[in-house]
Amino acid sequence: MTDETRDVVVVGGGIAGLAAAHALAGRDVVVFESDSRAGGRIWSERRQPYWMSVGAHIVGDASSPSPMARLAEELGLELAPLHGDMAALWSNGRLTRAGKPELLPFRLGLPLAGRASLAVAGLNVRRIYKRALAASPEAFHGAREFDGDYPTVEGDTELDERPFGDFLGPTHSSVAALFRTAFNRVAAEPREISGHFGGMLIGSAWMTKRRALTVMGGVGEITNRLAAKLGPRLVTGAAVRAVIPGEDGAEVHVEQGGVLRRVRARFVVCAAPAHVTREIVRDLPRDKAAALAAIKYGPFLVMAATTREAGPMPYDDIYAVAVSGRTLSMLYNTANPLRGQGPRTPGGSFQMFVGGDRAAELLSASDARIRERLLSDVHAVYPETRGLIEETWIRRLPQGFPFWEPGRLRRQPALARPHKTVFFAGDWTEYPSSNTAARSAQIAARAILRRLDAKS
Ligand SMILES: Cc1cc2nc3c(=O)[nH]c(=O)nc-3n(C[C@H](O)[C@H](O)[C@H](O)COP(=O)(O)OP(=O)(O)OC[C@H]3O[C@@H](n4cnc5c(N)ncnc54)[C@H](O)[C@@H]3O)c2cc1C
Structure with missing residues (x-):
């Protein structure tokens, strides 16, 4: 020593x-x-004019400066707003662009029973979100700042004691698949996540409109x-x-x-x-x-890819797609912040991830198998990408995300x-x-x- x-x-x-x-x-x-x-x-690498990311890709939203956004600015980096859809949904072979959450039951590719079930679930989520907000620990930042003890969290803590599903109630299988995707996004399965955290997660995604920010060149x-x-x-x-x-x-x-x-x-x-x-x-x-x-910590399997299209693609103004009922949980168009400024440059880049049990199953698979599986999902969502995938970069994170x-x-x-x-x-x-x-x-x-x- x-x-x-x-x-x-x-x-x-x-x-x-x-x-x-x-x-x-x-x-x-x-x-x-x-x-x-x-x-x-956090891990990204440049592929001019794009970048590949196998970690965090959003640093906050334009409405209030986040610690990451402030750090980026302090370091002389350029923040870039994401354009278009932040919450498109792909289910049963249909891509539905983001819109009013209360209209989703009518717009998504769901059977009739699924539509009715989603309408009821939507009302429940609203209620759960309100309860979760009332006990949000974010209110305690001030106390921590001044070295005070982190106060015992008051309010509706009962919501946090049991899994989200207990509060949501039974749902049609097509709706359960949508919720599973939402929780796979944070590396969890519905049975594992607390009512409080699940409510905050889905409620804030559905009920708040945010213009998310990323960093030019990657986080x-x-x-x-x-x-x-x-x-x-x-x-x-x-x-x-x-x-x-x-x-x-x-x-x-x-x-x-x-x-x-x-x-x-x-x-x-x-x-x-x-x-x-x-x-x-x-x-x-x-x-x-x-x-x-x-x-x-739930598991994540992440893959980044570059593409070689010659010109505009139908997904240029879509940033995020939640993918239901497939291996893939989320598909992000990481070239999106470059769209909308100047001429459309050829090529592009994606980030895709799988979370929860589906990630756990694939973690030990070969790169070739993971690539094949994830790309078949990407092609299902965006058939235009067939034959256009260039480089891929796979990252396995058995301890990916500490969901609540x-x-x-x-x-x-x-x-x-x-x-x-x-x-x-x-x-x-x-x-x-x-x-x-x-x-x-x-x-x-x-x-x-x-x-x-x-x-x-
Ligand atoms: C695929 C993916 C997408 C994400 N997307 C977003 C997003 O868009 N926006 C967002 O805000 N967040 C996102 N996150 C979450 C975000 O990346 C993490 O919350 C954040 O990076 C965690 O930072 P950290 O420093 O707390 O932990 P870590 O990044 O895990 O850092 C801990 C470090 O400690 C090191 N270490 C471990 N053991 C030891 C030891 N014994 N001695 C010394 N060092 C040790 C590790 O190697 C590691 O480098 C995402 C995460 C993933 C995986």
């Missing part, structure tokens, strides 16, 4: 770890990332630039094996190239996934350890709370997204800065 001392050690070089280190840039900070690259679940430009700014303060291939919190600093054991180093830190930001955090941070209070252990299982709301206060000199960041700290990851990191960094300043 070798010894060294730092102001702050950050564990994990995903967006949470990178954003924390960026906010602490003026201090003696080091980031240890176990993988050979930083960025974690990976944010993590790439943050990593480049950190330079040697970002150490890749360095797996943290233990964090031992103390009242006056913490000890971090990190393994790099077969050598174990012991680093003393005045503060630690643990920005590793929940299951890793649970494993490496020693002596956690019982409620926090139990809350971390309860977090379940029943009971999460009750565990929130324990999850977000710092422990001695160790602070926590990551998408698992609230509703999972890159914005939650970045926001939780910035909150942790500001709390540490206040303490460092108070000590000096």
Whole structure:
């Protein structure tokens, strides 16, 4: 073991770890990332004038500046609004463009019984969404900012104690397939997801109109630039094996190239996934350890593809299609932000993903089989793409997304709370997204800065 001392050690070089280190840039900070690259679940690569993405692709919406959008701007990146449909739906061989949710029962490719069932389900979702909003933990950001305890969540917490399906009630099989797609989108199955989270997810998708934003060149430009700014303060291939919190600093054991180093830190930001955090941070209070252990990550299988069409395609003004009843859960037209400005350039790019049980089944399949299966779904949705697919890039994420299982709301206060000199960041700290990851990191960094300043 070798010894060294730092102001702050950050564990994990995903967006949470990178954003924390960026906010602490003026201090003696080091980031240890176990993988050979930083960025974690965000990963995109340029293919001029397009890009391929096998991770996060939306950074917020144009109506209110999100932490990711602010970071992008600060880093000199261009934000790009997505055009046209954000919520087209493909079911039973028919593509239905987004429209008023109350008209969906009449517009979707559904049997008569399915239409009636969807109309009833729609009313239920409205009701569930209202209940979920009343207990939204987003109201507590202020409390966390000022180092206060994360308050116990008040309001309708009963909704969060049982799976979404218990509140939705029975649905026709064609409608159940639509809901399954919505939950596969967050790597979950309907039986696994809490009523609260399911309500927020479907309610916000159906009931709110948003103009989503992405980053020109891909969201990976944010993590790439943050990593480049950190330079040697970002150490890749360095797996943290233990964090031992103390009242006056913490000890971090990190393994790099077969050598174990012991680093003393005045503060630690643990920005590793929940299951890793649970494993490496020693002596956690019982409620926090139990809350971390309860977090379940659903699997994702992601594929990006470039296409070689010569000119305009019918899907140029569609960004997102939810695909029902097939392997594919979501099909994104990642070239969409480039449409609508200047002449239509040849070629394009897609991101597609499969979540939940369907992803779990395919994770061990060969690249060739995955490619064949997903492309057959893409061609079913957009027959025009036959013969046009060029490069594909497959990413397997057995631990893809920490959706909310029943009971999460009750565990929130324990999850977000710092422990001695160790602070926590990551998408698992609230509703999972890159914005939650970045926001939780910035909150942790500001709390540490206040303490460092108070000590000096
Ligand atoms: C396919 C897909 C699409 C998505 N789309 C969107 C979207 O459009 N918009 C959005 O906001 N969000 C989206 N998300 C979610 C978003 O990508 C994540 O919420 C976010 O990237 C999580 O960041 P993080 O830093 O918390 O975790 P991670 O990115 O998982 O980073 C954790 C890091 O810790 C490292 N690590 C693990 N163990 C150790 C250890 N022992 N020592 C050191 N390092 C360790 C890991 O290698 C990893 O780099 C998507 C996710 C996926 C998978």
